[in-house]
Amino acid sequence: MAIRKIREIGDPILTKVCKPVKEVTPRITELIDDMFDTMYDANGVGHAAPQVGILKRIVVIDCGDEEEQPIVLINPEMLETRGEQCGLEGCLSVPGKSGEVRRPAYAKVKAYNEDMEEFIIEGEDLLARALCHELDHLDGHMYTELVEGPLMTSEEAAELMEKREMEKAAQEETGEE
Numbered sequence: 001m002a003i004r005k006i007r008e009i010g011d012p013i014l015t016k017v018c019k020p021v022k023e024v025t026p027r028i029t030e031l032i033d034d035m036f037d038t039m040y041d042a043n044g045v046g047h048a049a050p051q052v053g054i055l056k057r058i059v060v061i062d063c064g065d066e067e068e069q070p071i072v073l074i075n076p077e078m079l080e081t082r083g084e085q086c087g088l089e090g091c092l093s094v095p096g097k098s099g100e101v102r103r104p105a106y107a108k109v110k111a112y113n114e115d116m117e118e119f120i121i122e123g124e125d126l127l128a129r130a131l132c133h134e135l136d137h138l139d140g141h142m143y144t145e146l147v148e149g150p151l152m153t154s155e156e157a158a159e160l161m162e163k164r165e166m167e168k169a170a171q172e173e174t175g176e177e
């Protein structure tokens with residue numbers, strides 16, 4: 001159990017395509033434990049191995065409230081996406097920033113667990129967003145490539161959300177769409 005150093009945007013390792021895991025060795029188990037420690041320490045909901053400098057197709061996710069979480073995904077593969085959601089997204093490799101990203105509202109992923117047993121996971125809302133975001137990391141992609149509008153600091157993002165809420169409330173009062 002250890003907290004590892006999180007690679008940040010600009011580090012070339014984050015742009016590389018990761019290699020599939022062939023076997024879950026004790027080193028891989030240790031890596032997965034460390035990825036959870038590192039993610040929880042940084043208050044993240046998802047973490048991919050390249051973010052700690054390891055080019056392997058491993059993702060961990062914990063969005064909190066759902067029964068099957070936390071989730072370990074080894075060699076994950078996107079099977080299906082549906083719908084659309086637009087919302088703020090951040091990344092442990094882009095500290096202190098967030099931006100608006102359009103993602104599918106639903107995602108279905110096939111992966112292997114730590115016993116190398118195949119399973120399917122379906123997610124909506126935050127889980128769908130996390131699955132898309134983390135799987136992108138394994139192919140060297142970051143959410144910053146998809147951001148619509150500026151990358152914001154947390155204060156700017158909070159201001160924007162407050163403005164949206166007020167606009168929404170005003171629209172509801174006047175009965176407009």
Ligand SMILES: [Zn+2]
Binds near residue numbers: 091092093133134
């Ligand atoms: Zn990320």
